[in-house]
Amino acid sequence: MSTTQSERLRGLLEPLVSARDLDLEEVEVTPAGRRRVLRVVVDSDDGVQLDTCAELSRDISQTLDDTDAMGQTPYVLEVTSPGAERPLTEPRHYRRATGRLMRARLTDGGELVARIITVDDEGLDLEIPGVKGRKPTARRLAFEEISKARVEIEFNRKPVEKAVGEGDESKEEA
Secondary structure: OOHHHHHHHHHHHHHHHHOOOOEEEEEEEEEEOOEEEEEEEEEOOOOOOHHHHHHHHHHHHHHHHHOOOOOOOOEEEEEEOOOOOOEOOOHHHHHHOOOOEEEEEEOOOOEEEEEEEEEOOOEEEEEEOOOOOOOOEEEEEEHHHEEEEEEOOOOOOOOOOOOOOOOOOHHHHO
16 A cells, blocks of 8 residues: 555544544555455544444445545455554553553563553553562653563453552541
């Protein structure tokens, strides 16, 4: 797909995605036999519901039918969310993964598996799990120190604990 087609599709689809308070993460056209697959990946801070994807798919399909953005070659439209093991490439991705475990390849060549505790404009505060009964350790990591990162799937994920004083005010009244 040419850059101009990619830019044109992104420009065409961005308003439709934004109207539903979603972020347009990716627009990808790939060949699939005699047709192509147009994959549109969307996300939000609250995740993406299946019904929202279906509604957005109908809007995108109508918009593409009304334009010549995809040309005359048949295509299949796929509107989806990033998935469980999504790559973390933007600060908003890390923010949305707060409380989750991530695997990162660092710019110095090292690798790190840690839980994202907080995220700000400069980087992340992490908790590195303890090994063989040792306590977890804290680490600060700037975005510039990360060359590649993705969320790790956890089958026995513990719920994120609230900070002291946060949340349940009823305890103060008791």
